[in-house]
Amino acid sequence: MKKTPLNQVHRELGARMVDFGGWDMPVQYAGVIEEHLAVRQAAGLFDVSHMGEIEVSGAEALAFIQSLTINDASQLVDGQVQYSALCYPEGGVVDDVTLYRFSATRYLFCVNASNTDKDFAWMEQVLAAANFPTVTLINCSAAYAQLALQGPKAQEILAGLTELSLDEIVYYHFRQGEVAGVPMIVSRTGYTGEDGFELYLPAEAAVAVWQRLMAAGAPLGLQPIGLGARDTLRLEKGYALYGHELSRDISPLEAGLAWITKLDKGEFVGKAALVTQKEIGVPRRRVGLLMEERGIPREGYPVFAGERQVGVVTSGTMSPSLKVGIALALVEPQSAAVATVLEVAVRERRMRARVVRLPFVK
Amino acid sequence: MEFPEELKYTEEHEWVMVEGELAVIGISDFAQDALGDVVFVELPEVGAEVEAGKAFGVVESVKAVSDIYAPISGTVEEINEDLLDTPEIINTSPYEDGWLIKIRMRDASDVEDLMDAEAYQALIAEES
Numbered sequence: 001m002k003k004t005p006l007n008q009v010h011r012e013l014g015a016r017m018v019d020f021g022g023w024d025m026p027v028q029y030a031g032v033i034e035e036h037l038a039v040r041q042a043a044g045l046f047d048v049s050h051m052g053e054i055e056v057s058g059a060e061a062l063a064f065i066q067s068l069t070i071n072d073a074s075q076l077v078d079g080q081v082q083y084s085a086l087c088y089p090e091g092g093v094v095d096d097v098t099l100y101r102f103s104a105t106r107y108l109f110c111v112n113a114s115n116t117d118k119d120f121a122w123m124e125q126v127l128a129a130a131n132f133p134t135v136t137l138i139n140c141s142a143a144y145a146q147l148a149l150q151g152p153k154a155q156e157i158l159a160g161l162t163e164l165s166l167d168e169i170v171y172y173h174f175r176q177g178e179v180a181g182v183p184m185i186v187s188r189t190g191y192t193g194e195d196g197f198e199l200y201l202p203a204e205a206a207v208a209v210w211q212r213l214m215a216a217g218a219p220l221g222l223q224p225i226g227l228g229a230r231d232t233l234r235l236e237k238g239y240a241l242y243g244h245e246l247s248r249d250i251s252p253l254e255a256g257l258a259w260i261t262k263l264d265k266g267e268f269v270g271k272a273a274l275v276t277q278k279e280i281g282v283p284r285r286r287v288g289l290l291m292e293e294r295g296i297p298r299e300g301y302p303v304f305a306g307e308r309q310v311g312v313v314t315s316g317t318m319s320p321s322l323k324v325g326i327a328l329a330l331v332e333p334q335s336a337a338v339a340t341v342l343e344v345a346v347r348e349r350r351m352r353a354r355v356v357r358l359p360f361v362k
Numbered sequence: 363m364e365f366p367e368e369l370k371y372t373e374e375h376e377w378v379m380v381e382g383e384l385a386v387i388g389i390s391d392f393a394q395d396a397l398g399d400v401v402f403v404e405l406p407e408v409g410a411e412v413e414a415g416k417a418f419g420v421v422e423s424v425k426a427v428s429d430i431y432a433p434i435s436g437t438v439e440e441i442n443e444d445l446l447d448t449p450e451i452i453n454t455s456p457y458e459d460g461w462l463i464k465i466r467m468r469d470a471s472d473v474e475d476l477m478d479a480e481a482y483q484a485l486i487a488e489e490s
Contacts, residue, residue: 016398032424033399228398228425294446296402296422318401318424347404347420 004049005145005206013224020227021114023050028226035229036320039192040361042221043151045213046230048198049206052116052141054109054123058134061105068126068269069099070252072262076101081172081189083260085252086122087270091277092248093255095119096240098189100174108185110200112242116141126269145206149213150196150225150233157217158197162186169197180212191230193237193359232317235326238288238358244299244315245286245328253277254330256286256358284311285336288360289353291325295346297353303329304343304350310335313344321361327353363391366457370473371482374431377457380473381464384439388461389421389430389452392486397423400452403445405463410438412465414472419462421452434472436465 001024010017015026026047029035038044056065065073071084080101086094095115100108111119120139127135149158155166164177164186174187184201201209214222231241238256240246245255252261253274263275291297297316302309311331319326327344335342338357343350369377375393379386394400402422412418417429418438441463444451452460467473477485 027425028398031399033401232424294402296427298427318422320424 002050004047005203006047006049006210009207009210010047010224015224015226018227020050023113025050026224026226028228029224032226032228032232033320035223035225036232038221038223039151039194039225039229039233040321041152042223043149043153043157043196043217044192044223044225044229045210045217046148046150046225047145047206047210048148049145049203050113051146052111052113052119052139053144053146053200054111054116054120055106055138055140056109056123057106057136057138058132059105060132060134061107064127064130064132064135065099065107066266066268067130068123069097070257070262070268070270070274071099071260072265073099073101073107074265078103079173079175081174081187083172085246085257085260086119087252087268087274088248089270089273091251091253091270091273093242093246093250093252094122094248096242096246096257100185100187110146115242143203144200145203145209147199147201147206147210147213148190148192148196149199149217150190150192151194151222153217153220153222154194154196157213157220157222158186160216161212180209182209184209191239192233193239193361194233231315232320235315235317235328236319236321236359236361238328238360240286240328241315245330250284250330251277251282254282254284254286282333284330285333286314287329287331287336287355288358289313289327289329289342289344290322290356290360291327291344292341292352292354294325295344295349295351296325297327297329297344297346301327302345303331303335303353304345305335305340310342319360325353326360363395364457365391365479365483367479369457370433370476370478372431372433372476373485376431376433378433378473378476380467380470383466383470384464385434385436385467385473386461386464387433388456390482391456394453394456394460397421397426397428399424400449403449403452403462405441405445406438408438408441412436412438412463421449430462432465433476434465435468437468438463439466440464
């Protein structure tokens with residue numbers, strides 16, 4: 001199994017480790033609920049070094065990226081980040097990604113860990129089929145460790161370890177600078193819905209930076225956070241997760257990502273299929289379901305309107321903040337309006353759930 | 363981790379405590395630790411029949427759903443209603459406040475087939 005540079009640190013902290021897409025990762029330390037609430041109320045530190053990083057450089061880098069992704073990368077300025085996705089020609093999703101612009105000729109994709117090799121091969125394939133001789137692709141995932149420092153105390157913790165003016169790094173922007181004496185990318189992004197940062201640093205510095213952050217943050221309530229709470233935190237905010245709300249069989253329009261699907265930006269892989277889908281209407285929509293009865297919706301549970309199955313749960317959990325069951329589900333459009341009351345089949349019982357506006361937790 | 367000597371245990375990590383003709387059933391310290399934060403419990407109705415080796419209820423943690431299997435057969439005499447509002451007591455007190463159900467045993471000698479604390483600890487040492 002693949003290990004991040006922090007594997008031993010997690011074990012020493014007593015983390016429960018799991019196989020996450022071929023990576024030996026911490027799923028919890030103190031417990032999912034305690035960790036979840038720590039991020040909402042103070043701060044949490046996540047090892048997300050399993051995430052992949054792919055660099056695109058060359059004079060035609062932007063033109064290539066525009067042909068590859070669904071969002072409009074021409075809107076980016078240096079030091080800005082964009083949420084985007086790669087699609088197949090049929091409109092399904094290869095992966096959802098964040099795109100970092102260093103300069104007009106140099107960009108970095110951050111991609112889902114288990115998709116890294118697939119994404120890199122896909123990018124090479126798209127590049128080979130096009131004519132961008134100046135473009136170079138490098139899979140530099142192994143060189144980077146990535147830490148996510150998330151929560152209302154994140155800035156206060158980070159400020160003590162860096163000369164960077166963190167106030168100047170606004171949401172979805174980044175700077176390069178030193179934290180704890182280590183040069184890195186400091187990005188105001190995250191997957192928790194809280195304020196916070198994602199740090200991209202040399203793999204060999206990961207342990208030292210982790211220790212410095214934990215030492216600086218512990219008095220402010222900083223805790224190490226595993227993948228269990230990472231999932232409940234993103235679900236409360238209604239964020240899609242590849243393999244659940246996004247896949248080869250689910251288009252970004254179905255998944256609630258119309259806001260990043262820029263059909264008027266020029267040609268890109270998947271555009272024709274997505275234009276058609278938009279014209280005739282999507283067959284399914286991603287919705288948020290809030291349980292109105294005791295019971296926890298789980299991935300794969302069928303969703304009913306009366307006697308008719310209208311969809312399926314793609315992710316579900318007990319919300320640690322709300323203390324009720326919440327789910328993301330793909331349902332037919334006529335059942336997707338906010339306030340519609342549906343039923344989730346929880347084992348042998350049908351339980352009422354209401355379609356609500358996302359996020360579940362503001 | 364604790365494994366009280368006076369209890370009997372199953373391979374599915376339930377425990378049984380005999381009280382006369384009744385048997386109290388719960389899940390072991392090992393099981394609650396493996397599950398993590400328990401957030402929901404589904405139990406049978408009083409009067410329901412449970413069959414040894416068959417699932418009679420469900421314990422859910424934040425991440426996972428786990429069936430609970432009846433260690434022995436019998437009729438449900440009482441359920442732990444406290445678990446409906448405070449399922450987390452399974453984590454904090456798996457052998458006392460976090461008990462699940464009490465059953466009237468069909469055949470009290472069935473308990474003899476279950477593991478004692480020593481055999482159970484040997485089993486989980488193998489599993490972990």
